[in-house]
Amino acid sequence: MTSFEEPSLSTSSDKFTTSVVVEETERGVTRQGVATEPVTENLASKEAMTTSQEPPLSISELSDESTTSGGEETTHGSSTEPGKAKDTKQLHHWGNSSYEFINASKLTWEEAANACSVMMGEGAHLVFIENELEDKEVTRVVDIISERDQGWWIGLTDKDSEDVWKFFNVSASYTNWKGGQPDNNGGDENCVEIRKWSTGDVSWNDNTCDKPFYYICEKDYF
DSSP: OEEEEOOOEEOTTOOEEEEOEEEEETTEEEOOBOEEEESSOOOSSSOOOOOOOOOOOBOSOOOSEEEEETTEEEEEOOSSOTTOOOOOEEEEEETTEEEEEEEEEEEOHHHHHHHHHHHHOTTOEEOOOOSHHHHHHHHHHHHHHOOSSEEEEEEEEOSSSTTOOEETTEEOSOOOBOTTOOOOGGGOOOEEEEEEOTTSOEEEEEEOTTSOEEEEEEEEOO
């Protein structure tokens, strides 16, 4: 097994720093996660806090794009063959939560919701995106690890009452719908995916709950 560490990634605001490690095995390069620790940030509903730093996990695909780190431009080459599916999961820390971006298999919304508690333990759930800051961080990771036209289930649904969108029993105070969404196409789009579209942008879309997608789990630490 050969391991190597790639340069750090950072957002343009330099508020979050992501360490990336790529691990190479006999079966090819796999990715395990993105470990991100906030510098400082105060959130209304999720208080940013300093968490114990864990060894950075890995991420298998960085597109051939230039990113900035510490004011310097760094180019990261793709570590997997384009178009190949990656069976893995990404562990990501932000604020007082841990997130897992699961693309080992595609599940329905209900299956994904149940899988989160199995994979991350009691109290875990499909991600609740509570505000713009959290959405930007989740979007940033999805943009890095996702191919185009790929969706990820989040915890938002209007199953109980049409057009009343809730993260389970909590009404959504923030949304980031793609233009024209939600459209309830076919009359049964009651669950929400965060999707990287063919254009490369990342935003929310309502979809049929029994469609299989990758999914994002969250567990809060208080």
